[in-house]
Amino acid sequence: MRRYRLMIPGPVEVDPDVLTHMSDPLTAHYGERWIGILNETKANLRAIFRTSGDVFVVVGSGNTGTDMVINSLFDEGDHVLALDNGYFGHRLGEVAESHGLRVTWLTKRWGSPFRPADIDAAVAGAPDLKAVLVVHGETSTGVANPVHDLAQAARKHDLLVVVDGIASLGGEPFEMDAWGVDVCVTASQKALESPPGLALIAINSRAWQAIDRCQGHRGWVGNLQTWRRFASEQADYHPHPGTIPVNNVVALRSSTRLILDEGLEARWERHARIARVVRSGMRAMGLAVMADEDVACANLTVIESAGLFNPGALVEFLKAEYGIHIAQGIREWFDKAVRIGHMGPNASLGAIVPLLVGVEHFLRQSGHRVERGSCLAGLT
Numbered sequence: 001m002r003r004y005r006l007m008i009p010g011p012v013e014v015d016p017d018v019l020t021h022m023s024d025p026l027t028a029h030y031g032e033r034w035i036g037i038l039n040e041t042k043a044n045l046r047a048i049f050r051t052s053g054d055v056f057v058v059v060g061s062g063n064t065g066t067d068m069v070i071n072s073l074f075d076e077g078d079h080v081l082a083l084d085n086g087y088f089g090h091r092l093g094e095v096a097e098s099h100g101l102r103v104t105w106l107t108k109r110w111g112s113p114f115r116p117a118d119i120d121a122a123v124a125g126a127p128d129l130k131a132v133l134v135v136h137g138e139t140s141t142g143v144a145n146p147v148h149d150l151a152q153a154a155r156k157h158d159l160l161v162v163v164d165g166i167a168s169l170g171g172e173p174f175e176m177d178a179w180g181v182d183v184c185v186t187a188s189q190k191a192l193e194s195p196p197g198l199a200l201i202a203i204n205s206r207a208w209q210a211i212d213r214c215q216g217h218r219g220w221v222g223n224l225q226t227w228r229r230f231a232s233e234q235a236d237y238h239p240h241p242g243t244i245p246v247n248n249v250v251a252l253r254s255s256t257r258l259i260l261d262e263g264l265e266a267r268w269e270r271h272a273r274i275a276r277v278v279r280s281g282m283r284a285m286g287l288a289v290m291a292d293e294d295v296a297c298a299n300l301t302v303i304e305s306a307g308l309f310n311p312g313a314l315v316e317f318l319k320a321e322y323g324i325h326i327a328q329g330i331r332e333w334f335d336k337a338v339r340i341g342h343m344g345p346n347a348s349l350g351a352i353v354p355l356l357v358g359v360e361h362f363l364r365q366s367g368h369r370v371e372r373g374s375c376l377a378g379l380t
C-alpha cells in the first residue's frame, strides 16, 4: 500500500519513537508499573492543558469525550448555549440535544468567529442558561474562536465554559485555568501527535460542583462520576473503569514528553509561524483562505476553491505526484474547499514547502497564471 504524508486535519503524522510503542509488548492496565505510566501521562496532559484540575484518559475518540462531558455535567432540560459557526460547533449542540438539553443555537456563517458581545446578547434573552459550548479550533473552517475572550464573557454571566479543544490543544495557545475554562475535551490524534483512540478530558472544581448538583445521573462508563470514583478509590491500582488500551497511553506519554521537551510557548510559535507561511503562500497564488488572519487556526488551514479549482482533483494530484494527503471540505464545502493539517511534525518547512509547491504545480498545470515561486511568498 502506498504511504502518504498525512496532512489531513488529524490524525497527523506520528513521530517514529511514538509510533513504535504501539507494538510494545503489552503491560497490565493496573498495578504499580501501569500507575507510573498513567500518572506521568496525566501530569504531562495537565501541563499541556495548563490546568491544575483533573484529567481523565478515556477510551474512544474526541466525540466520546464530548458525549461523556455533556452526559455528566447537565440534567435533562438544562439550558445551554451552542456556538455554531462550523460543523463541529453544530456537533456540540447536537450532542447536547441528544441528552435532552434545551439548546439555544447561536449561529454564524462558517468562517465567522464568535465575539464576547454575542454571548452578552444571548444571555440577555435567556437568564436560565447554564453553560456555553464552544469549539476552539474549528476544523471545518480553520477559524480559532477566541476562547479566552468568550470564556471571560461567559464567566461574567456565571456560565460554565465547555470547550472542544480537539483540533487545537498542543498547537494553538490555550490556558485552561487562566482563561476560566471549566471543561476541555481533546483527542490523542491531532496536535498531541499520537495515534487515534484516546479522548482526554480536563475538568475543574467548578464543573465538579455542577456535576454534584445534578439530579438524574445517567449511564456508568459514560458518566464522569464513575471515573472520579475509580480515580479516588483505586488511585494506586486500577484508577479507571474498564481496560484502557495501554499501548495508546504509552505512545501518548511519549508524544507528550516530546511536546513538553520542546516547550509549549516554542511549540505555539512554531505552529503559528508555519501557518502564516501556508496562508501567505496560498494568498500569493490567488487562493482564498476561509479564516481571517486574526482568527486563523495555527494547526490547520481551509482554502476555498471559489470556482478556481476542483478540490477533489487537487487532493488526488497531491497524493499521486507529491505523496501528500490533504482533505476536502466538510459537508456543503466538500466540493468547494480543501483542508490542510499542519500540526505536530507537519508544522515544519519540510512538510509545508512540498505541499505549497504541489498546489502551485497543480494550479499552473490546470491553466492558471500563477507566478512561479509565489507559493513561497511567506518565506521572505
Ligand SMILES: Cc1ncc(COP(=O)(O)O)c(C=O)c1O
Pocket (backbone or CB within 6 Å): 009, 010, 061, 062, 063, 064, 088, 135, 137, 138, 139, 164, 166, 167, 187
Ligand atoms: C474540532 C473537532 N471536534 C470534534 C471532532 C471529532 O473528534 P473525533 O473524530 O476524535 O471523535 C473533530 C474531528 O475531526 C474535530 O476536529
